[in-house]
Amino acid sequence: MITLTVNGERVTREVEPRRHLIDFLRLDLGLTGSHAGCEHGVCGACTVRLDGEIVRGCLVLAASLDGADVVTIEGLSDSGEVADLQANFVARNAAQCGFCTPGMIMTAADLLAHEREAGRGTPSRAEIREHLSGNYCRCTGYQAIVDAVEDTLKARHPVADLGRGTAPAPRSSEATR
Amino acid sequence: MNEITPASIGLSREDLPNSYIGRSVPRPNAPKLVQGRATYTDDVVLPRMLHAAFLRSPYAHARILSVDSSAARQVPGVVRVFTGADLAEVCDPWVATLDHLKGMKSAPQHPLPLTRATWQGEPIVAVVADTRAAAEDGVAALQVEFEPLPAQTDMETALAAGAVIIHPELGDNLVFTRTAETGDIAGAFAQAHKVVEARFVTGRHTGVTLEPRSIIADYNRADGTLTVHHSTQAPHMMQGVFAKQLRLAEGDVRVICKDVGGSFGIKVHVYPDEVAVAAMARILGRPVKFIADRFEAFASDIHARDHRITARLAVDAEGRVLAFDVDDLTGIGPYSVYPRTSAMEGNQVVNLCGGPYDFKNYRCTTTVVLQNKAPTCQYRAVGHPIATAVTEGLMDLAAEALGMDPIEIRRRNLIRDDAYPFTSPAGMRFEGLSHHASLAKLLEMVPVERIRADQAEARARGVYRGLGFAAFIELTNPSPFMYGIGGARISAQDGCTVRMDPDGSIVASSGVTEQGQGTEAILAQIVAHGVGVAVNRVKIITGDTQTTPYGGGTWACRGAGIGGEAALQSAIALKQQILEVAGAMLQATPESLDIAMGSITDKATGAERMTLHELGRIVYFRGDTLPRDLQRELVQTRHFITKEYPFAFTNGIQASWVEVDPATGLVKLLEHWCVEDCGRVINPMLVDEQVRGGIVQGIGGALYENCIYDEQGNLLTTTLADYLVPMSAEMPEMHVGHVETPTRESLLGAKGAGEAGTAGAPGAIMNAINDALRPLKARVHEQPFTPERILRALGAIA
Ligand code: FES
Ligand code: FES
Numbered sequence: 007m008i009t010l011t012v013n014g015e016r017v018t019r020e021v022e023p024r025r026h027l028i029d030f031l032r033l034d035l036g037l038t039g040s041h042a043g044c045e046h047g048v049c050g051a052c053t054v055r056l057d058g059e060i061v062r063g064c065l066v067l068a069a070s071l072d073g074a075d076v077v078t079i080e081g082l083s084d085s086g087e088v089a090d091l092q093a094n095f096v097a098r099n100a101a102q103c104g105f106c107t108p109g110m111i112m113t114a115a116d117l118l119a120h121e122r123e124a125g126r127g128t129p130s131r132a133e134i135r136e137h138l139s140g141n142y143c144r145c146t147g148y149q150a151i152v153d154a155v156e157d158t159l160k161a162r163h164p165v166a167d168l169g170r171g172t173a174p175a176p177r178s179s180e181a182t183r
Numbered sequence: 184m185n186e187i188t189p190a191s192i193g194l195s196r197e198d199l200p201n202s203y204i205g206r207s208v209p210r211p212n213a214p215k216l217v218q219g220r221a222t223y224t225d226d227v228v229l230p231r232m233l234h235a236a237f238l239r240s241p242y243a244h245a246r247i248l249s250v251d252s253s254a255a256r257q258v259p260g261v262v263r264v265f266t267g268a269d270l271a272e273v274c275d276p277w278v279a280t281l282d283h284l285k286g287m288k289s290a291p292q293h294p295l296p297l298t299r300a301t302w303q304g305e306p307i308v309a310v311v312a313d314t315r316a317a318a319e320d321g322v323a324a325l326q327v328e329f330e331p332l333p334a335q336t337d338m339e340t341a342l343a344a345g346a347v348i349i350h351p352e353l354g355d356n357l358v359f360t361r362t363a364e365t366g367d368i369a370g371a372f373a374q375a376h377k378v379v380e381a382r383f384v385t386g387r388h389t390g391v392t393l394e395p396r397s398i399i400a401d402y403n404r405a406d407g408t409l410t411v412h413h414s415t416q417a418p419h420m421m422q423g424v425f426a427k428q429l430r431l432a433e434g435d436v437r438v439i440c441k442d443v444g445g446s447f448g449i450k451v452h453v454y455p456d457e458v459a460v461a462a463m464a465r466i467l468g469r470p471v472k473f474i475a476d477r478f479e480a481f482a483s484d485i486h487a488r489d490h491r492i493t494a495r496l497a498v499d500a501e502g503r504v505l506a507f508d509v510d511d512l513t514g515i516g517p518y519s520v521y522p523r524t525s526a527m528e529g530n531q532v533v534n535l536c537g538g539p540y541d542f543k544n545y546r547c548t549t550t551v552v553l554q555n556k557a558p559t560c561q562y563r564a565v566g567h568p569i570a571t572a573v574t575e576g577l578m579d580l581a582a583e584a585l586g587m588d589p590i591e592i593r594r595r596n597l598i599r600d601d602a603y604p605f606t607s608p609a610g611m612r613f614e615g616l617s618h619h620a621s622l623a624k625l626l627e628m629v630p631v632e633r634i635r636a637d638q639a640e641a642r643a644r645g646v647y648r649g650l651g652f653a654a655f656i657e658l659t660n661p662s663p664f665m666y667g668i669g670g671a672r673i674s675a676q677d678g679c680t681v682r683m684d685p686d687g688s689i690v691a692s693s694g695v696t697e698q699g700q701g702t703e704a705i706l707a708q709i710v711a712h713g714v715g716v717a718v719n720r721v722k723i724i725t726g727d728t729q730t731t732p733y734g735g736g737t738w739a740c741r742g743a744g745i746g747g748e749a750a751l752q753s754a755i756a757l758k759q760q761i762l763e764v765a766g767a768m769l770q771a772t773p774e775s776l777d778i779a780m781g782s783i784t785d786k787a788t789g790a791e792r793m794t795l796h797e798l799g800r801i802v803y804f805r806g807d808t809l810p811r812d813l814q815r816e817l818v819q820t821r822h823f824i825t826k827e828y829p830f831a832f833t834n835g836i837q838a839s840w841v842e843v844d845p846a847t848g849l850v851k852l853l854e855h856w857c858v859e860d861c862g863r864v865i866n867p868m869l870v871d872e873q874v875r876g877g878i879v880q881g882i883g884g885a886l887y888e889n890c891i892y893d894e895q896g897n898l899l900t901t902t903l904a905d906y907l908v909p910m911s912a913e914m915p916e917m918h919v920g921h922v923e924t925p926t927r928e929s930l931l932g933a934k935g936a937g938e939a940g941t942a943g944a945p946g947a948i949m950n951a952i953n954d955a956l957r958p959l960k961a962r963v964h965e966q967p968f969t970p971e972r973i974l975r976a977l978g979a980i981a
Contacts, residue, residue, distance in 0.1 A: 024316070038226040039219020041444070043393045044477040048903035051393060079219030092217040096209050099868045102876060103699030104216025105393040105444030111217060132912075139912035142903070144393045144445050145699050147875025147940075148911040 008072040012037070013081025021068045028052040028063030030071075031078055039079035039108045043142065050141030053109035054078050060116045079108035088115045090161060094154040102145030110141050114155045121159065128159050187755060189930055192713065194863065203708035203718050204931075207868035210704035211719070212697065221442040224397035224414045229470040232399065233262055235460055236318035236473075238308040238325050239482060240300030243334035243555040243896025244347070247298055250308055251326040258324050260317030265309040265463055267295035274428050274462040277453065279521035281669025287359040287526050289519035290350035294428075294459035300329065301349060301517035302557050303898055304482025306456040311463055311471060334555040334896040338491070338514030341552035349517050349553045356553040358519055359526035363533050365608045366544030371506035375497035379580035384965040385569050385945075387489035388888040390562050391908050394444020395475040396484060398457045400425075400464035410437045411461060414444065416451040416696055417736035422728045423672045424453050424522070425461050440726040443698040447563040447880065449484050450698075451738045453521040456483065481901045486890050487528065487562035489514050490569050494536075496577035497544075502585050502592045506544035507537040507608075509573060513551050516558035522671040525559050526551045531566025531658070534609050537574050538656035539618050539834065540596040545608030555896045561738070567657060567942035568881055575653040575946035576964055579953065589652055589950070590631070593836075594622065597654060611656075614827070616834040617860045617922045618654060624920050625652075625858045629838045641842075642958060648842045648853070649957070651950025655943040659740035659861075659935025660831035660926070662824065675824055677741070678732025679749040681710055681757045682818035685803040687781055687795030689714055691753070692724035694734015695746030700937060701869035702742045706750045708865055709931065713754025714761070715778030716795065732820055740935020743865055744831055745823055748929040752821035755930075760819060765798055767813050823929065831926045831934040835859030837878070837943035839951040840915075845959060845977055848970030850886055850952055852915040857943065860922040861936035870936045871919040877940020878917055883909045885945035889967050 009018040012035060019034055028045075031037040031054065043051030045064045052063035055077040082088055091114055094100070101107040117137045121129055129137070134155050135148065143151065193202045215221050252264035276291035300307055310321035335347035341356040349356055372378055397414040409431060415421050418438040426433040443450065456473060464471040475483065490513045497505040511532045515525035529549030536547050582592040597618035598605055605613045631650070638648045666673040674694070681691045691710045697703045703723040711718040724730060734749075735741060762773035765783045769776070769792050777786040783793045801808060802815050809815065825831065840853040857874055864870050887907035891899045900906040925932025945966060952973070953962050961976040974980045 022316075032225075036228075038223075041223070041394070042225075043395075044903045046477065046902055046904070049393065083218040083220075092214070095217045096213040099210065099213070099701070099872050101213055101216045101699070102701070102872065103392075103394065103443060103445040104213075104221050105223065105699075107216050108219040111219075131916075135911040135914070139910040142393060142908055142910065144391055144447075144880075144908065145876050146872050147877075147879045147917055148909075148914050149875050149917055150872045152911065 008069060010071050010074045010076060012076045013078060013084065023069050025068045026064050027054065027066040027068050027071065030068035031063060037078050037080055041105055041108065043105065050113060051106055051109045053112040053141065055112060060112055079111060082112065082115060088118070091115065091118065091154065091158045094157045098150045098154040098157070100146060100150040100154040106141060106143040110138065110143065110151060113138055113141050117155065118158060118162070128163055131156060187930065189932060192755065192930065194930065194932065203712045204863065204865055205867070207866055208704060208708055208718055210701050211707060212703050223394055223442045223444050224399060224412050225474045227399055227412050229399060229401055232470040232472055233311045233313060233467065234315040234318045234472050235309050235311050235463060236315060236322045237306040237456055238322045238327060239479070240303055240305045240307050242300055242329055242331045243303045243336060244332040245300045245329040246332060247296065247300060247307060248328040248330050254326065255310055255321040255324040258317060258321045260312040260314055261310055261321040262313065263311045263467065264321065265295065265311070267293050267297040270294045270459055270462045271297065273465050274458060275430070277428060277521045279519040279524045281524050281666065281671060283669040284359055284524065284526050284530065287524065288353055289358060290353060292455060292518045292521065294455045294462055302555050303896055304557055306459060306483065309459055309463060311467065336554055336556060336892060336894060336896045338489070338512055338552050338554055341514065341554055349555060358515060358553060359529070359551040360549065361530060361533055362546065362548040363609050364546045366506065368506055368508055368544050368546045371544040372495070372497045372508070375505055376500040377581060377584040378495055378497050379577055379584050380495040381576060381580060381964050383492040383494065383573050383576060385488045385490045385572065386884065386889040386966045387486050387559070388884050389481065389484050389486045389890055390447040390449035392445035392447060392449050395477065395480045396450060396454060396457065397474045398460050399470055399472040400461040401470035402464045402468055404468040408435045408437065409461060409465065410439065412439050414450055415440050416446045416698060416738055418696065418726060418728050419694060419733050419736060420673050428458055429461060429465055437729045440696060446698040446737070448561045448565065448738065452485055452523065452560050454483065477903060478901050481890070481906060482557060482898055485520055485560040485562065486557050487559050488569060488884065489559055490532065492573050494573050494577055496581050498581045498585065502581065502587050502595050504540050504542040504596045506542065507547070509536045509547040511547065511549040513549065514554040514556065515551055516556050517553055518558050520558045520560035522673060523561055523666060527561060528559065528566045532570050534611055535566055535570035535656060536609065538570065538607060539598065539654040541598045541602065542596065542608065547609065556892055563877065563880055564938035564941040567655060567938055568884060568945045571653055571655040571942055572946040572949055576949055579950045593652065593654055597622065611832065612828055613832045614926060615924045616656065616832060617924045618834055620922045621834060621836050621858045621860055624922055625836050625838060625856060628918055628920055629856050634840060646842065647845060647955040647959065648840070649951040649953065649955025651839045651947045651954055652836065653943045653946030653950060654836040655834065657833045657835070657935065657938050657942050658830045659833055660744035660825055661739045661741060662829045664829035665739065674733060674735040676822050677734035677746045677749050678820060678822040679746065679753040680732055680818065680820040681714070681753040683757060683761060683795065683799060685799040687720065687799050689716055689721045690724065691721060691750060692731040693746050693750060694732050694736065695742045696725050696737045698737060700742065700873055701866060702737065702746065704869060705743055705747060705865045709747050709750045710754045713751050714758050716781045720781060732822065740937045743933040744929065744935055747865065747933050748931045749821055749823040751931050752823060753819050756819035756821055757817065760817060761798065764802060764813060764815055765793060767810050768798065768801065769793060825928045827928055831928065833859065833861050833934045833939065835939045835943060837947040839947040841948065841951040841955060843952055843955040843973060848973035850968060852882065852913065855915045855917045857917065857940060858920040858922060859936060859939040860924050861939070862923060862925045862934035863932035864921055864923060865933060873937055874919045874940040875917045877937060878944045879909050879914055881941040881944025882914070882948065884966060885948040886967050
């Protein structure tokens with residue numbers, strides 16, 4: 007029997023020792039926003055926040071989570087913490103099939119939450135790509151995702167500390183109509 | 184009514200108040216995706232639902248001697264164990280051949296085999312239990328005795344004497360062969376100024392949809408209906424397949440696909456494990472769910488692009504192409520995949536080689552053979568990246584042999600933009616392509632001079648960079664000539680039903696489907712444009728065979744071109760019907776009225792006469808006030824099929840800028856460009872990211888992705904740690920440009936865009952790598968271009 011907080015709600019459940027967090031969320035709690043893409047820790051589709059840090063839900067055993075604080079994409083959406091990021095994902099078409107997207111948003115939210123730690127400036131596009139590179143997207147070319155994250159960072163910090171690296175400008179279509 | 188032309192409905196203008204064609208409208212279904220509120224098949228839970236797991240063959244080829252399920256049936260939660268024989272009682276086998284592919288043959292395939300396993304990963308026995316975990320425990324407790332048989336894994340020896348004949352009743356392992364030949368090949372090569380030749384290999388790879396294949400089948404014994412929730416691209420096709428194989432009426436089968444987590448052609452085929460799930464639900468009278476795990480996906484999703492090609496090109500002294508001579512060999516696994524067949528990829532290589540160029544003499548042969556590996560079939564841009572890499576690889580070799588610039592040799596040979604209609608030596612009919620305009624557009628985007636200067640400067644420092652180009656053609660909007668004439672029940676037409684509800688909002692249901700490419704968004708744009716309402720007043724329904732008009736679904740880039748045109752036609756018909764009714768209400772002729780942003784307006788002055796909301800109120804609730812005989816159906820259906828051309832060909836060109844490290848063999852992608860012509864662009868933002876996604880899948884095939892088997896036919900790449908897919912950090916910035924040559928087959932003028940990126944990227948990258956390696960006198964033509972292969976080409980390793 008474990009008791010933990012999921013998206014701000016206290017839940018108590020009996021779990022099998024072999025139950026992974028992703029299955030606990032999806033099957034026991036009906037929180038289907040987090041997805042299982044590989045179940046071996048590579049694709050990032052199952053990314054959720056555990057005690058403030060992002061983890062892979064397919065690698066964490068639910069039984070170890072007594073007293074933990076878990077936030078899933080549903081909780082993140084409801085709290086409004088990343089409403090701007092989500093709006094930019096929509097505006098940039100940074101999601102196609104959307105299967106990777108909740109994990110992508112969780113990972114990008116982590117970057118947004120931590121990016122200015124230790125006096126560092128706004129991450130460059132290369133750093134955004136690096137931070138997201140544990141999250142596979144099979145549909146987009148990643149570029150729109152990087153655009154959406156970059157837009158969010160810039161809008162949140164419109165000050166002149168943009169870019170520790172150089173951010174190449176070409177982002178939108180070169181369409182000529 | 185007036186004659187309807189693209190101009191009369193504003194398709195060539197962007198300034199109409201409700202023109203949504205050509206605008207980057209955000210997708211209406213995107214918010215649910217970013218909030219994790221989509222409904223993929225695995226998210227669906229039905230009462231009394233059971234879960235299936237499969238024992239899969241550990242051998243590439245083996246006889247099944249016995250199945251002992253007694254221990255498995257004792258596992259808590261296990262409900263039933265099914266063998267091939269159990270399912271054969273309710274489910275007929277299928278044979279995947281097409282009549283128009285002359286001489287094609289394949290063996291009957293059952294959902295679970297009766298006597299023999301023919302590839303590692305083939306589903307052999309199914310266990311159904313009340314949870315997936317219990318079903319897997321049941322599988323672990325199964326005792327199946329196999330007698331391993333010699334496996335035929337190498338395609339090169341599949342037709343040789345002494346080869347293992349995979350299906351003895353077929354006589355040999357030859358599935359299909361076809362040669363297209365025009366002109367005088369021997370003469371052209373004899374009089375050539377230069378002849379270049381190479382052996383190309385494309386690596387067997389697979390789609391890796393992030394959402395694995397997923398299905399829930401639910402048979403209701405009370406009314407004899409089968410409802411299938413399915414992650415598929417072609418719900419109507421699957422409805423027909425389940426009905427036929429399980430001996431049900433088509434009307435008793437309903438296929439629903441809500442959100443689909445990627446498809447890329449992987450989810451347009453009939454998989455034995457999925458048919459098995461339907462058969463088990465039929466027997467049990469309960470819902471059965473099966474979600475493939477990643478291991479199962481690698482071992483049983485279709486693979487593709489396992490080709491070896493030797494090819495020659497003859498050019499004259501001016502660099503003009505005299506002849507292509509291409510010999511393609513491909514291994515497709517033990518069965519041709521139903522119902523599209525696994526011969527189509529090789530057939531496409533024959534159709535597409537040399538495609539962008541104007542030349543006379545052509546010979547191309549494809550030979551399609553069986554082997555004991557996972558079946559291959561259609562994956563995004565079927566055959567295109569293979570044909571493009573061969574064609575463009577040879578063009579670069581010819582340019583090098585002539586000392587000519589790779590851009591110049593292409594400029595001299597690309598089919599002229601005023602040469603259409605044009606029939607290619609392979610027999611493909613092109614309505615209108617724009618190779619030269621696309622090349623010109625690309626050269627506006629790619630700073631060639633700056634790149635060449637940078638390249639020279641870098642070489643001096645021992646840094647090897649290269650620029651590569653690849654022109655391509657792309658087959659879209661397929662007609663019945665693709666599958667229908669071969670006897671396959673795959674619809675080339677599509678339908679759309681558009682209706683107006685009492686509040687003036689519009690609902691459109693379409694046979695094409697959404698897998699993330701934005702089908703629903705473009706359909707909403709088209710319908711909003713056609714009727715004359717705001718786009719947020721349009722609701723689109725797709726993915727349910729019971730509520731949408733019959734159609735082909737999504738494959739071969741037909742969503743916008745076929746489904747979109749059906750939507751436009753039905754929207755225009757609805758608009759005309761609304762104007763008839765409005766004319767009666769307003770004492771005006773329908774011709775004098777228009778609809779703009781949800782209101783009936785006077786066409787001449789633009790003045791609002793009445794809202795659609797008010798019209799809806801009267802039609803639905805106060806019909807007594809309307810003329811007795813007035814037709815008042817505010818719902819219209821239209822179907823569309825292309826008539827003049829078997830396919831709408833599109834074209835484009837890509838450029839890739841890379842850096843190769845000769846010490847490690849690693850390729851770094853610096854920048855990538857693509858110009859494509861998909862006809863009318865409905866939503867530029869969606870097309871751009873669709874093209875970029877396609878490029879990344881092409882990059883995957885060129886650099887990383889490979890399904891690797893050992894000599895015994897054991898698949899070695901069964902996790903995402905072994906099988907590499909592109910990640911964000913390695914991907915370059917990608918620039919997309921468009922040229923628009925609308926097809927005249929439809930009002931809308933849209934052709935497909937989804938395969939363009941994948942079609943051209945591998946060829947462009949190959950040429951860029953070889954450009955980088957040129958001073959080192961090394962070349963690679965075997966995909967994926969791994970560090971090992973590059974180091975081998977450099978002579979750095981043996
Ligand atoms: S499902 Fe957890 S990383 Fe892929
Ligand atoms: S949007 Fe499909 S996997 Fe990312």
